[in-house]
Amino acid sequence: MSLAAHVRTLGRGPGRSRSLTEDEAVEAMSLMLEGAAPEAVGALLMLLRMKGETSEEIAGFARAAQAPLADWPRADLDWPCYAAGRSRGLPWVLLAARLVAASGQRVLLHGWNGPDQAIRDGLVALGIPEVRSPAQAAWALQAGNIAYVPLEDAHPALFQLLDLRRTLGLRSCINTVCRMLNPGRASASVQGVFHPSYRQLQADAAQRLGWRNLTVIKGGGGEFERHPGMEIAGFGLREGAAWQGSFPALTGDHRRLSDLTLSAEALTVLWNSDEGPEFARQIVLGTAALAFATLDLAPDLSALWQARPVLQTA
Incomplete structure (x- = not known):
């Protein structure tokens, strides 16, 4: 046909x-x-x-898109990263992912962020390796429990479909399909959306795909990055069953994430020296807490933060 x-x-x-x-x-x-x-x-x-789009359509598209990725190594946590960042500040989400990896969980990030270089620059600053082959991914996950897969390298054909936004002038369902890609076939996934209506769509599609655990939130700029001053609604799966939950605010600070205007160095300063706005620290810890909840884990975040490995700088 x-x-x-x-x-x-x-x-x-x-x-x-x-x-x-x-x-x-x-x-x-x-x-x-x-x-x-x-x-x-x-x-x-x-x-x-x-x-x-319907959940049947997204599940079918994702199933076909996943087929060429069978050789990628297994991960514990799938972390798609596809937001353009226009309404987000620095990518504190990367610190949260690094904190989860520091606990021993294998975290596989994947993505493309259009003209926004904040994520790719943040990867370099935080020592998160970009991997372009299954072998590189396996080595990185073994060495440090975390890796980032650029979509354009892992799945060039899907990237071409995503990049049609420049030609068509509009977002398409490929953005959602990319979030459902899960190249490491992890049993747990965390996803952020910009438009709240997509939370249930992605949860329903994941259930059709037989996923086990998923948390989808309206996150900063569309990333899985929580606002610590707001109650957060979550949609997804727990042990394969449909799930909805809410997470209370962590602070009374209601500023927008993009109002936290800091230089890019603030990421490494917060990680290495624990210096910076408390609001930023709560973004990191709050986002990590949601990821751990998706993994059905509840570590002592304060102890984990204090024990985080210092980054080696040149």
Whole structure:
């Protein structure tokens, strides 16, 4: 079947069009990744945007997108990182991921952030290795329990679909599919969204994919980064069952995350010297706490923070 058949399914018009089944979504994504006609790809993605994606469609797309990644090493925690960062300050989320890794959990981050270089620059500053092959990922996880996988290296075909945003001028469902990629097939995943409506969609898709534990929040700039001054609503899975929860505010400081204007060096200063705004420290500890809850762990965060390994600087 050609991709045009799936475009017809979605675009026949009122009373005749319908959503794709999960199997149809698998086939459609496979065709797109194999290089279907760009006109058909653009039509399908924009019809889905206008209609709104279903969990069946996202699960099918994700299942097909995951297939080429079978050789990547297993991780304990999947941490997608795809926000553009326009409403976020520094990527404190990386410190939270590093803290989880310091506890012995194998954390595999993956992502692409468009023109925003804050995440990639933060990786270098914090000594989080970028890995471009399964072998490199296995070595990094063995050596330090954490690695970051650039989407453009791990899955060039999916990256090309994501990068169509520059051509189409609009976000597509590929952004959601990337968050569901889970290259390390971890049993636990943490995901951030910018638009709250996607929290339940991603949770439902994860359940269809047979995932065990997932927490999705409306996070800073769309990352899995909690605001410590707000009550946080969580959606996802616990042991494969649908779950919703809430996490109380940690502080009375209600400023926006982007209001915390600091130089990039503040990341390493906070990690190495524990110096910086208490608000930033609470972002890190609060985000790490949500990640540990997803892993069904509850370590002494204060003790873990005090025992964190100091970064080696040049």
